[in-house]
Amino acid sequence: MVSDIPPGLASTQAFNVLIEDIKKTLDEMEACRPYFTYESLIAEVVFLLFLFIGNVTFKLWDSKIKHKEIIERTKFITKYLEDCSKISKWDEKNYPNLCSPLSPSIVLQPTLRDGKLVNVPWALLVRGDCVQLRPGQPIPAKCRSYQDNEEDVKNFEYNEVYSPSPDKNPAVDIRQCEPLQHIYCVLEETPYIRNLKVFVQKSCKRPTSSVEKERYLLFIMTMEHFGIPIAVVSFQNLL
Secondary structure (H helix, E strand, O other): OHHHOOOOOOHHHHHHHHHHHHHHHHHHHHHHOOOOOHHHHHHHHHHHHHHHHHHHHHHHHHHHHHHHHHHHHHHHHHHHHHHHHHHOOOOHHHOOOOOOOOOOOOOEEEEEEOOEEEEEEHHHOOOOOEEEEOOOOEOOOOEEEOOOOHHHOOEEOOOOEOOOOOOOOOOOOHHHOOOOOOEEEEEOOOHHHHHHHHHHHOOOOOOOOHHHHHHHHHHHHHHHHHHHHHHHHHHHHHO
């Protein structure tokens, strides 16, 4: 009975049959296997497209806010000041006392308003105000001295310190020296406008907000988990 059993395949022949079956199966599978799984690919592409559109829209919206925030807020305050000017009546009692001590947070400037000398906060000074400059005081804005004789008019620049010349012939006894005199000057510009221009110019150079950081992190993580793998797989399938 043993002699009727076939001897079987040789080792080399068996390897050749295995290789042939593998190649045949791969050819059949490759012929019927699509390059893409369109359902998942379309869903991921649509998701990335919506993410890109949302990212661009948010960035444009954020840039618009940065460009217009200071301007819109200033317009709102200006409208509020217009409404207040119509119903408010200012008199000498509404201003800080002339003997108020110096403060690093509120800069007061002696100014002639309604024919009376009052202390006006620096931000409320305007072009055409007649201010009283005292020796050693910084100039709040570009101005010129108020003199009857045009030849004696002096011009002062912003932040310049008013330093009048002392008496050429000082007295021997210091108690007999006359104190340095103040002068009256007319402002040629509104001090607040200088700061407003700086605020508007630097409004777009603010530090990155927490919302901007979260948006950037979300976009980068999504691209790393979805965008790059889709691009790599698509490129490999096309080869």
